[in-house]
Amino acid sequence: MALAPYACDPALSRGRRYAEAPAPTRTDFQRDRDRIVHSTAFRRLVYKTQVFLNHEGDLFRTRLTHSLEVAQLGRSIARALRLNEDLVETIALAHDLGHTPFGHAGQDALNACMAPFGGFEHNLQSLRVVDHLEERYPQFDGLNLGFEAREGILKHCSRANAELLEADEPLYADGRGGVGRRFLERTQPSLEAQLCNLADEIAYNAHDIDDGVRSGLITLEQLQEVPLFERFRQQALAAHARLEDPASARRLLYETIRLMLSNQVYDVIACTQQALDEARPDSVDAVRGLGPLVAFGSEMREGTQVLKSFLLRKLYRHSQVEETMDLARQIVRELFDAYSQAPQEMQAGFAARTVTGQGLEGAHAHFGMRTVADYIAGMTDRFAAREHERLTGRRLLV
Missing domain, CATH: 1.10.3210.10 (Hypothetical protein af1432)
Known part of the structure; x- marks a missing residue:
């Protein structure tokens, strides 16, 4: 089926942050989708929950099943409107990669912890995952997704964060700026x-x-x-x-x-x-x-x-939900405090990022705390609960 003239065409993509030769058998959007499916962050979604936490039952939705349902619904609508189904699927599968353990309770707690250091927002974190945190390729950090996928992942963004993003974006060939530009110019993303x-x-x-x-x-x-x-x-x-x-x-x-x-x-x-x-x-x-x-x-x-x-x-x-979520918030807060005070308790790769003569104080504090937030945000529900028990000796979620 031919795409509508207002649909995103992979042949006209605005490109990637780092130039790559095209794949011989896949479009750029299909390649982006495949990179997401093979990513570590995508696999973790199976143990990150929506409303009910991972230990509460086997049949409740997870971030992974939710993302698959969004992709299915999105492709059905895209097909009828002659939009690009591959791009829709790509965005749908990636949109929750930055979610914390314990759903929105985890995000709220981590945002409060990070308030002095720029805050935390799962949508912006999803972009951070695909741009920086995934470690799969020798040439670059992240997944090096195309502009159109990255634009779709970034659903919300404050002006301050948009300005920071734009300062870090490459100069695309068309000179129109990066994924933060639309929040500064108040324009819309793709259909x-x-x-x-x-x-x-x-x-x-x-x-x-x-x-x-x-x-x-x-x-x-x-x-x-x-x-x-x-x-x-x-x-x-x-x-x-x-x-x-x-x-x-x-x-x-x-x-x-x-x-x-x-x-x-x-x-x-x-x-x-x-x-x-x-x-x-x-x-x-x-x-x-x-x-x-x-x-x-x-x-x-x-x-x-x-x-x-x-x-x-x-x-x-x-x-009953609020009681569980209060415990989840406590776990996230106490993990943040523990890693802030002893960053060596994080896995080696994250701990190494915080090593300077200043520790997590002074000029290095912002970067160090962001590393702590990255580490916690990447956790599954059960890993966060186990880590909390290891560090505090208390089991809050039974």
């Missing part, structure tokens, strides 16, 4: 990047419903209060009378989620295509100069906002 942002939202809303019910923290009865969910639950019951049987509750949940996912995908396709027809961009550059184009329609957007509010109140702020 493929915009699509991954929305596919991420669609995926986590759906699987958090599934995991929440599986955990017993929310029920089908409670979900009937959510108009978007109830609409598709009623459709499932109307089409399959057998789902009225309480013994079929799990099938009813799955069918409701399936219908909700499908309709969200169709809604995004229809509304985005309408926006494209009205704006009529004829190139990727034209897309960047417009407002956001990949979006839900107003009714679906309102429905998803109500669903997100429900999940926030009933699941993410559930007392």
Whole structure:
């Protein structure tokens, strides 16, 4: 299928930070995807969790399964809109590489620890992973991904961080600056990047419903209060009378989620295509100069906002989840304190980066603390818990 004129074309990629000869059998976007799949950071995602921590059950979503679901949804939408599926998959698989152990609780704790040293944000850390922290190639640090993949990975960025990124970017052949430039100029990323942002939202809303019910923290009865969910639950019951049987509750949940996912995908396709027809961009550059184009329609957007509010109140702020997340935050804080005071306790490669006459004080503090944050952010849930027990003698997560 031919790409739309506003889709990213690998033959017209803005290139890599370090020039490389093209691969003989793959496009640049396919090559980027393969590099991500083979990376250490990608493998770690299997033991990094979403809402429920790694020790709480085998069937709850992990960052890895979430990334695969985002990629599947993203490719489906991209195909219908004639966008570049390979680039969408690449961004989807890489977007959570910088996530800490213990989900957002870990990120919040690490951000607080790093507040005097520039803070911590998982999205920026994902870019840091692919640009610097992966160690696979003799010619360069990181994965040396193309501009378009890196642009999509960087979903959010403060002006201060964008300025720092731009100062570190190579001068691309077209002279238009790097991945931080759009945050300074207030322009948009590619449609493929915009699509991954929305596919991420669609995926986590759906699987958090599934995991929440599986955990017993929310029920089908409670979900009937959510108009978007109830609409598709009623459709499932109307089409399959057998789902009225309480013994079929799990099938009813799955069918409701399936219908909700499908309709969200169709809604995004229809509304985005309408926006494209009205704006009529004829190139990727034209897309960047417009407002956001990949979006839900107003009714679906309102429905998803109500669903997100429900999940926030009933699941993410559930007392049982909060209790576990408080322990997770404590683990991250105490790991940060321990490594800051004794950087030699980190693995050798990270410990070596902090070795100077000043230790982690004075002018070296910012770099040293960033190294500590890199080390903690790369941990899986279970490794962080084991390290905390080794360093403190206390087991917080049982």
